[in-house]
Amino acid sequence: MSSHDLLPIHTGTVIxxxxxxxxxxxxxxxxxAEWVISLVEESIIEPQGDEIQVWRFSGASLxxxxxxxxxxxDLGVNLAGIALALDLMEELENLRAELKKMQxx
Numbered sequence: 001m002s003s004h005d006l007l008p009i010h011t012g013t014v015i016x017x018x019x020x021x022x023x024x025x026x027x028x029x030x031x032x033a034e035w036v037i038s039l040v041e042e043s044i045i046e047p048q049g050d051e052i053q054v055w056r057f058s059g060a061s062l063x064x065x066x067x068x069x070x071x072x073x074d075l076g077v078n079l080a081g082i083a084l085a086l087d088l089m090e091e092l093e094n095l096r097a098e099l100k101k102m103q104x105x
Contacts, residue, residue: 019048019056029065036065042079044068044086 026033037052039045045064047055057065064086071077071085 019058020062022047022052022055022057025057025062025065028062029069031065031069038079039065039068039082042083044079044083 020028022033022036026036029036036045040047040055045057045061047057047061049055067086067089068082071082072079077085
């Protein structure tokens with residue numbers, strides 16, 4: 001495995017100040033618009049706006065698209081599996097945060 005095979009792991013808090021257009025989201029993730037549209041169709045991400053031309057995506061959507069891309073590329077997971085995996089990972093993260101809050105509160 002070379003250093004080019006390694007993916008950066010992003011940690012931190014997503015700031016929701018700005019939203020991304022479909023084109024900006026695609027560019028940030030290195031994917032085609034058709035793939036992002038399929039993520040919307042599978043309810044993996046939810047844009048703001050009713051029509052594709054006015055869609056805006058949050059920072060959380062950016063994180064989900066990058067995670068979905070890794071699941072598909074690295075593990076060969078299909079879109080339905082990606083939706084399930086991301087929902088389960090989000091639930092696990094919420095449970096961990098709740099447990100941490102209970103332990104410290």
